[in-house]
Amino acid sequence: MKPVRLILIPATGSQPAPFLIIGADGYVLDRGELTLDGGAAPEPMRTVAVTPGGDVLIRWLDLPPGSTVQGRAAAAWMLRDQVAATPDRLATVLGPPTAPGEPRLVAVVSRSLMEAWTDYLAALGVRADVLVPDVLTLGEPEADDTLSAVSFGEGMALRGRRFAATVQPDLVELIAGGRRIAPVQDPAAVERALVATALAPAINLLDTGEREATAAGGWRRAAILATLVILSPLVLVSAGAIRDNIAARDARSEALAAIAAVSPDLAREPDPVEALRRLVAAAPPPGGITAAAAALFTAVEAVEGAELDILIADPDDGMKATISHPAHGDMTVIRRSMADAGMAVTETGTLEDGGRVVSDITIGAAR
Incomplete structure (x- = not known):
């Protein structure tokens, strides 16, 4: 050597x-x-x-079996919320294969x-x-x-x-x-x-590897390849699938029983689980509206070119805002900043307007 x-x-x-x-x-x-x-x-x-x-x-991830290209795509999809850039601007690299x-x-x-x-x-x-x-x-x-x-x-x-x-x-x-x-x-x-x-x-x-593995179709291609990683080794044995369905049905029954125990009104909803999710999303953020507004202003100011267009606090629907920003990845930075303050940001709508991205969000307590 x-x-x-x-x-x-x-x-x-x-x-x-x-x-x-x-x-x-x-x-x-x-x-x-x-x-x-x-x-x-x-x-x-x-x-x-x-x-x-x-x-x-740097992370250690549980990657499904598959080719190296599919493994990179699966990893990129798993980490999509932790990076503030599109796949064509990033390189995702795998370490040595593991057992x-x-x-x-x-x-x-x-x-x-x-x-x-x-x-x-x-x-x-x-x-x-x-x-x-x-x-x-x-x-x-x-x-x-x-x-x-x-x-x-x-x-x-x-x-x-x-x-x-x-x-x-x-x-x-x-x-x-x-x-x-x-x-x-x-x-x-x-x-x-x-x-x-x-x-x-x-x-x-x-x-x-090949840059096109994730760049050609952005996150959508990464998601498709990640799915292929899971499905390409056809190991979905029918007995295992049936067992998983039974387990999922039992878990849902337990969840519905728990919801009914603490909130009979929610239990009467057509979909109690979804109703609970809406209630949690509308839950007031920690520290109240003033703290949430201060945290949001700080998060928006940290993104160059971002502007807070609308901020609404409603007792029933929770706290909502509309943010105009230069790139789609900007919301990742804002979500991280709000998470550090103990608050969760959920995007409810996104559109492009005049070369800028406009995102509608709700703000609630981190779950």
Whole structure:
């Protein structure tokens, strides 16, 4: 095996890029920094570039069996509410295959950002064979309640059991959520993790496959392919389907009984479950109308070009609003902001008007 170069991509393109040259035996043969004005191009060799992890969404998902293309589409569909961009602007990458029933590593990153990273490396005179987020250079800790923490530039990489995120240092305690933080401060230990990554990366963000897999039809195509993942191995045995139908019918009967116990009026509705959903959607948000309005103003202001056109508070129908914004993905940002305030946003209507998107929403308590 020939030597491998590992490069740490800095947060800003004006900074130099630290590198290691690693031999087949895992020993570091050389270390230093590459700069944009470094003169002659570095020696060509396999290159693994470590990217800022804060720019990559990392999850472990239960993906149905299927092809790699279908797996990417299923993952993109599952994560559609967690990203603020359309599929053609994102790359969804799968980690190594796992045993049946085990969740699979998935990473989502902006295609334009990947292009910026590869352009930066090209300016240094190198070409990346692998791009891997900094947080995935850390191994999983043994304890479920522990997060390993390593500082990469201005970010703090946190690695847990089936958890990985790079965040701002002041958000570490919030993201940890009560889990114990185990800082990795020994430079030798960090270097050993980087060496292991160079020899066996956990994922390659460049392994995006055919772009058309999700770009050609947007979310609709992703949804279709995700459905194919579920249906293509025809494992829907009739006995299993019957069992599931019976279980669903029993669950509905239990739900109706529970609704009748707490609200006889709802139980008399033609569809008590749907009536309960409407009631919950119209439930007042936490803190009342004033708090909800303040949270909504803050959420709208966070989206460039977004405007709050209408805001209505009705005792029967709940709190409603109409928002005009530049792109469909803007509502994802607004929903996240409202969720952080303990409120749920439900889109009841969307249309395009003069090149802008107009969304009607209801605001209620987060469920």
